[in-house]
Amino acid sequence: xSEIEARLEALGLTLPEPAAPVAAYVPxxxxxxxxxxxxxxxxxxxxxxxxxxxxxxxxxxxxxxAQACGVxxxxxxxxALGSLDRVDQVVKLGGFVNSxxxxxxxxxxxxxxxxxxxxxxxxxxxxxxxxVSVPSLPLGAAVEVDAIVSVKxx
Numbered sequence: 661x662s663e664i665e666a667r668l669e670a671l672g673l674t675l676p677e678p679a680a681p682v683a684a685y686v687p688x689x690x691x692x693x694x695x696x697x698x699x700x701x702x703x704x705x706x707x708x709x710x711x712x713x714x715x716x717x718x719x720x721x722x723x724x725x726a727q728a729c730g731v732x733x734x735x736x737x738x739x740a741l742g743s744l745d746r747v748d749q750v751v752k753l754g755g756f757v758n759s760x761x762x763x764x765x766x767x768x769x770x771x772x773x774x775x776x777x778x779x780x781x782x783x784x785x786x787x788x789x790x791x792v793s794v795p796s797l798p799l800g801a802a803v804e805v806d807a808i809v810s811v812k813x814x
Contacts, residue, residue, distance in 0.1 A: 714763030726772030729805035
């Protein structure tokens with residue numbers, strides 16, 4: 661068992677089957693030593709987390725939704741790279757929070773994905789990030805997270 665697989669197991673995480681694209685794009689593009697992971701939506705127990713933060717989704721639910729996006733990013737990376745051991749550095753996460761105009765805890769929500777990357781990859785999981793509010797997301801999702809990851813050669 662690899663170090664990354666051991667960390668996932670210790671965290672009690674099992675990677676799901678990577679989600680298929682819902683439009684005209686691919687889940688991961690690898691170019692110039694970077695894996696660009698398309699925005700991933702939050703699936704918890706196989707169900708899409710929908711709604712708006714500050715309206716009908718709590719901060720705690722939002723954090724778990726962002727973590728679920730992070731789990732799906734890991735699943736997409738594993739499928740594209742063959743092994744998460746090829747991850748050299750999580751470079752950047754982009755977090756999008758479906759929220760009301762008065763909701764201002766977007767950074768706390770996206771910490772769900774950020775803290776997951778640090779837990780799985782250690783120092784290599786530390787990254788730059790954005791966390792922004794949007795008025796809606798595809799399929800009514802509460803959160804969406806994308807990633808740029810530096811990869812080791814195969």
